Structure formats: structure tokens, C-alpha cells
Amino acid sequence: MPPIPPVTELIERLAAQMRPAITPGSVLVGIHTGGVWVAEALHAALGLTTPLATIDVSFHRDDHHLGGGLRSGGRVSHLPENVEGAHLILVDDVLYTGRTVRAALNELFDYGRPGRVDLAVLVDRGGRELPIAATWCAYVLPEPLPASESLDLLREADGELRFRLGKK
Amino acid sequence: MTNANPQLNEHGELTHLLTLEGLSREILLGILDRAEPFTAVAEREVKKVPLLRGKSVFNLFFENSTRTRTTFEIAAKRLSADVINLNINTSSAAKGESLLDTVDNLAAMQADMFVVRHASSGAPYLIARHLAATGRKHIHVVNAGDGRHAHPTQGLLDMYTIRHYKKDFTQLSVAVVGDILHSRVARSQLHALTTLGVPDIRLVGPKTLLPTEAARMIPNAPLSVHHDLARGLAGVDVVMMLRLQNERMQGALLPSPQEYFKSWGLTPEKLALAKPDAIVMHPGPMNRGIEIDSAVADGRQAVILPQVTFGIAVRMAVMSMLAGGGAAQ
Numbered sequence: 001m002p003p004i005p006p007v008t009e010l011i012e013r014l015a016a017q018m019r020p021a022i023t024p025g026s027v028l029v030g031i032h033t034g035g036v037w038v039a040e041a042l043h044a045a046l047g048l049t050t051p052l053a054t055i056d057v058s059f060h061r062d063d064h065h066l067g068g069g070l071r072s073g074g075r076v077s078h079l080p081e082n083v084e085g086a087h088l089i090l091v092d093d094v095l096y097t098g099r100t101v102r103a104a105l106n107e108l109f110d111y112g113r114p115g116r117v118d119l120a121v122l123v124d125r126g127g128r129e130l131p132i133a134a135t136w137c138a139y140v141l142p143e144p145l146p147a148s149e150s151l152d153l154l155r156e157a158d159g160e161l162r163f164r165l166g167k168k
Numbered sequence: 169m170t171n172a173n174p175q176l177n178e179h180g181e182l183t184h185l186l187t188l189e190g191l192s193r194e195i196l197l198g199i200l201d202r203a204e205p206f207t208a209v210a211e212r213e214v215k216k217v218p219l220l221r222g223k224s225v226f227n228l229f230f231e232n233s234t235r236t237r238t239t240f241e242i243a244a245k246r247l248s249a250d251v252i253n254l255n256i257n258t259s260s261a262a263k264g265e266s267l268l269d270t271v272d273n274l275a276a277m278q279a280d281m282f283v284v285r286h287a288s289s290g291a292p293y294l295i296a297r298h299l300a301a302t303g304r305k306h307i308h309v310v311n312a313g314d315g316r317h318a319h320p321t322q323g324l325l326d327m328y329t330i331r332h333y334k335k336d337f338t339q340l341s342v343a344v345v346g347d348i349l350h351s352r353v354a355r356s357q358l359h360a361l362t363t364l365g366v367p368d369i370r371l372v373g374p375k376t377l378l379p380t381e382a383a384r385m386i387p388n389a390p391l392s393v394h395h396d397l398a399r400g401l402a403g404v405d406v407v408m409m410l411r412l413q414n415e416r417m418q419g420a421l422l423p424s425p426q427e428y429f430k431s432w433g434l435t436p437e438k439l440a441l442a443k444p445d446a447i448v449m450h451p452g453p454m455n456r457g458i459e460i461d462s463a464v465a466d467g468r469q470a471v472i473l474p475q476v477t478f479g480i481a482v483r484m485a486v487m488s489m490l491a492g493g494g495a496a497q
């Protein structure tokens with residue numbers, strides 16, 4: 001499989017795809033943890049003035065019985081004061097089964113009824129288990145990654161982002 | 169089962185919460201950490217998360233309580249559980265048998281969790297053991313106060329409150345003041361404070377309610393006994409008041425309420441002996457003018473109402489930890 005392009009390049013591509021749809025009220029919502037890093041980079045690249053929002057999906061995960069569990073450490077959602085009618089863009093690093101996005105949508109609706117929700121991801125690794133698609137995606141793997149392999153976004157000490165492929 | 173601690177399953181995870189005695193620092197801190205995000209749930213448009221969706225929680229109160237039952241009920245409902253409240257006034261006779269009969273009946277109604285308050289020490293443990301012995305290990309038991317033994321969720325919410333205001337347990341001086349002899353709250357607090365590494369724990373109260381031997385109630389714990397309120401409060405970071413149980417005023421243990429207040433009531437003057445930023449806690453319900461002066465109860469150092477709010481988050485953490493498996497499908 002060809003290597004995944006550098007993250008900085010993927011961010012640029014993604015920002016370029018998103019730009020036409022951005023309105024003054026659009027809010028980026030990074031999904032903890034990798035999605036928040038991507039959202040921070042996109043926020044800068046798009047020059048947004050609305051505050052960056054974050055979302056933690058622990059309360060809505062569907063894999064508690066599989067050991068997914070609640071992660072502690074005080075990670076909570078920080079969403080705009082008024083979600084009602086807002087244009088929200090969920091941001092994540094990797095789109096895989098779609099379960100995280102499903103959980104994030106449930107979490108969002110606990111705060112109100114957004115006007116529109118989009119999904120922006122850096123990499124689509126295939127393997128969807130739910131009918132969920134990204135609005136914008138910077139890179140689709142030419143072949144779906146087998147379930148035995150993991151694809152994680154890492155943040156180095158200097159803040160640089162990179163993907164790591166590994167065995168589960 | 170080889171496990172000595174009946175609260176833990178074979179993987180060392182919490183499956184019942186019966187007492188804080190014997191729970192590790194990691195487990196205690198794990199519960200406090202898990203409680204943190206739950207404090208934010210109350211501020212949402214939808215004050216509910218689906219972690220216990222489809223589960224049935226039975227509040228089994230054999231002893232009166234409004235506040236504790238209500239906070240357990242709110243906690244379970246915010247986790248999306250179905251809550252059934254049963255206030256059962258026990259006759260002193262036939263307690264043992266009727267208790268387990270009640271449990272069997274409710275278990276037959278597909279209960280997933282029992283929250284138990286009972287006047288007899290050990291009742292929740294008896295229920296947990298009975299469930300295990302009859303092959304119903306999937307039903308969880310939370311002790312909401314048993315006799316003079318333990319009130320673990322109160323102890324945990326107190327630890328949450330202390331950590332919220334003081335951050336680090338290992339630098340603190342803490343005074344527990346009042347009717348320590350009869351208090352299940354005090355017992356749970358003392359075990360938790362010891363496990364979390366508080367280096368100076370002072371038991372403060374009159375000799376009749378606090379025998380000198382109390383300093384040895386937990387082996388190797390940094391406990392000291394003080395029969396003088398002023399000396400007990402000197403320089404402490406946290407003052408944990410206990411409720412003086414009115415029913416005990418009748419006996420020979422205590423003089424009149426007025427006299428008790430004179431010697432042991434927390435007044436602004438007495439509180440001034442503690443550190444200037446000391447916090448004042450009380451598990452409620454308060455007896456104003458007996459163990460605590462209104463000026464203190466309503467004063468800037470009191471964190472008594474935040475304790476109530478944190479109590480809901482802590483109980484959500486405990487319940488989701490015990491029964492959260494597979495709930496959010």
C-alpha cells in the first residue's frame with residue numbers, strides 16, 4: 001500500500017475542500033483526542049473566528065461491554081452556548097466503523113438541535129459498520145485496512161502530527 | 169472464588185460497593201476521576217446519558233432517608249435507568265429472613281442493582297453474599313448506609329469535595345468532629361482519608377462519643393484523638409462535621425443540646441482556629457445550633473451544598489462502573 005501523505009498536506013487538502021461551505025457561524029467540533037488536534041490545525045488553516053469546540057463520546061459509546069469503557073481524566077465536551085440551529089462540523093482523524101460518529105451525533109443532540117452537521121476527516125480507512133459517510137475527506141485508503149491493523153494519529157513533543165500504522 | 173474482598177470480581181474490578189475499607193487507592197481515585205465528567209451532565213439541555221439504559225435499579229430503603237434516596241434516584245435517572253423506590257419499614261422481628269425474601273422477589277422482577285439502606289450493619293453484604301450463592305452475580309449491590317458500619321458513597325463524595333477544593337490529599341490536616349462512635353459516615357471517611365494518604369487525621373469529640381482507643385480503629389492510620397475542639401481544629405485544612413443524632417441525646421451520653429453546642433458547636437470563633445482557607449463539610453441533615461452555627465453553615469467556607477451536587481456525580485460514577493457493561497447499545 002502506498003504511504004499516507006504527510007498530515008500537513010492532508011490538512012491543507014481538507015481545508016481546501018471545506019472552505020466553500022464555511023459560513024461566519026460555522027463551528028468546528030473536534031472529537032477527542034485525535035480529532036481535536038486536527039480541528040485545531042483546520043481552525044488555523046481556515047482562519048475561523050468562532051471558538052473551537054470539542055466533544056467526548058464516552059457517554060454514548062456502544063462498546064462498554066467489550067472493554068471500551070469510560071475513559072476518565074476529566075475529558076468533557078465543550079460545545080457552543082447555543083447549539084440550536086447552528087452549523088457544526090464534526091472533525092475526526094480517522095473514519096472507520098462509523099460508531100464514534102454515531103456516538104458523537106447522540107452527544108451533540110443532548111445539547112440541542114443543530115441546523116446542520118457535517119463531518120470532516122483526514123483519512124477514511126474503510127470498514128464501515130453503520131450508514132455514515134464523511135462530507136469531506138482528505139485521503140481514502142486505496143484498500144480498506146484489515147481489522148487486525150490499527151491506524152492512529154500521534155502528536156509529537158514539538159506538536160507535529162503523524163499517522164502510525166500498527167498491529168492491534 | 170479465591171477473592172477475599174466480596175466487592176471485587178475475579179478480575180479485581182468493583183462489582184458491589186459495600187464499604188471503602190480495603191479498597192485500593194487506585195480504585196478510589198478511579199471513582200473520583202470517573203465522577204468528574206458527570207458533573208457536567210446536569211448543565212446540558214438533556215440531563216441524561218444512556219449508560220444504564222434498560223437497567224432496573226431498586227432503591228431498597230429499610231431505614232428512613234430522603235436525601236440519600238433522592239440523590240441515588242437522580243443519579244440513576246440521569247444514567248437513564250428505571251428506578252423503583254421501596255421504603256420498607258422493618259419490624260425488628262424476622263429481619264434476616266424477610267430481607268432475603270424481599271431480595272429474592274425483586275430479583276425475580278429482573279433487578280439489575282440494589283441500593284440498600286438498612287439499620288443493621290452488614291445487611292448489604294448479606295444481600296451480596298446471598299446473590300452470589302444463588303447464582304445471581306450479575307445483580308449489583310450498593311450500600312447506601314448500614315447501621316454503624318459504612319456509608320461508602322458519602323465517604324467518596326466527601327473525598328471528591330476535598331480534592332475539588334484542596335487538590336492534593338498528601339499535604340492535608342483533616343478534623344472529623346462530633347459523634348464518631350455511632351457514625352457510619354465517619355468510618356467511611358476515615359478509611360478513605362487513610363487510603364488516600366492524608367497524613368494528619370484528627371478525631372474530635374467528647375469522651376462519651378469518642379473513646380481514646382478510637383485512634384487505633386484503623387491499623388497504622390495517622391489518627392489522633394482530641395477531646396478539645398479548639399486543639400482539634402488548630403491549623404486544619406478541612407473540617408468535617410458529623411450530624412449529632414438527636415435520638416442519642418436522650419441517653420446518658422450527652423448533656424443538653426445547648427450544652428453540646430457550647431462545647432462542640434462549630435462557631436465562627438472556633439473555625440477561626442483552622443487555616444484561613446479551611447473548608448467546612450457536613451453530610452446533612454444539619455442540626456443548626458447543635459453541632460453547627462448558622463453563621464458557619466451559611467458562611468463562605470462552607471461547601472455543604474456543593475457536597476450534595478458532587479454526590480450525584482459520584483453516585484453516577486459508582487453505578488455506571490458497577491452496571492455500565494453493555495448498557496449503551
